[in-house]
Amino acid sequence: MEGKKTREEVEKSGMIDTWMRKHRLIYSGATKHPFILSIRDGTVDLEAFKTWLGQDYIFVRAFAPFVASVLIKAWKESDDSSDMEVILSGMASLNDEIAWFKSEAAKWGVQLSEVVPQKANQDYCRFLESLMSPDVEYTVAMTAFWAIEAVYQASFALCLEDGSKTPAELTETCRRWGNDGFGQYCNSLQKIANRRLGKTPDDVLSKAEVTLLRVLEHEVEFWNMSHGSA
Numbered sequence: 705m706e707g708k709k710t711r712e713e714v715e716k717s718g719m720i721d722t723w724m725r726k727h728r729l730i731y732s733g734a735t736k737h738p739f740i741l742s743i744r745d746g747t748v749d750l751e752a753f754k755t756w757l758g759q760d761y762i763f764v765r766a767f768a769p770f771v772a773s774v775l776i777k778a779w780k781e782s783d784d785s786s787d788m789e790v791i792l793s794g795m796a797s798l799n800d801e802i803a804w805f806k807s808e809a810a811k812w813g814v815q816l817s818e819v820v821p822q823k824a825n826q827d828y829c830r831f832l833e834s835l836m837s838p839d840v841e842y843t844v845a846m847t848a849f850w851a852i853e854a855v856y857q858a859s860f861a862l863c864l865e866d867g868s869k870t871p872a873e874l875t876e877t878c879r880r881w882g883n884d885g886f887g888q889y890c891n892s893l894q895k896i897a898n899r900r901l902g903k904t905p906d907d908v909l910s911k912a913e914v915t916l917l918r919v920l921e922h923e924v925e926f927w928n929m930s931h932g933s934a
């Protein structure tokens with residue numbers, strides 16, 4: 705058995721990696737969800753995909769103001785001015801992403817104006833809104849931001865690996881979040897989160913860990929809307 709790491713040892717390797725090891729079951733529950741595995745093995749129900757598409761469009765519209773709130777926190781609280789550039793680049797991609805959702809929905813015959821947010825989506829959006837409060841520390845919000853992006857990156861990258869049987873009409877979707885550029889962007893977010901977590905007081909550290917777990921749970925519930933126990 706591996707002994708308990710001291711705070712200093714953890715800081716060297718990065719808190720995020722430590723938490724991913726500690727919570728690997730829930731993390732893989734979010735990144736290897738049956739819906740994602742069904743895309744990867746080519747058995748995906750296209751109606752389920754359309755459900756995901758419409759619901760995720762609503763989510764992304766709530767995610768953009770959340771990212772804006774992280775930008776405000778970075779401006780006020782960050783000890784490194786380059787954080788802002790990373791967050792801004794994320795906001796710029798969201799602009800692109802919203803346009804992509806519109807054209808993709810048109811392709812699949814999904815009427816975005818008629819999509820009604822399901823309970824899991826409403827809950828997730830409400831959770832995002834709670835993180836927009838000025839009372840939530842930058843470190844906590846940044847940890848959530850990283851996790852939200854990282855789950856999509858890891859999930860869709862899985863559908864692009866050698867040997868996956870992702871249907872051709874879904875590869876563009878998978879590349880949107882599974883491409884290397886998005887992976888590098890997630891690494892930049894992870895670096896910021898790790899830097900902040902490495903020098904945060906223990907009470908904020910616990911809040912960040914709980915927030916990370918909530919994100920992972922919400923992601924699982926989100927996938928469940930399209931596939932599984934919904």
Ligand SMILES: Cc1ncc(CO)c(N)n1
Pocket residue numbers: 760763764767852853855856923926
């Ligand atoms: C539910 C969900 N999580 C994460 C992302 C990544 O931006 C997304 N688009 N939707």
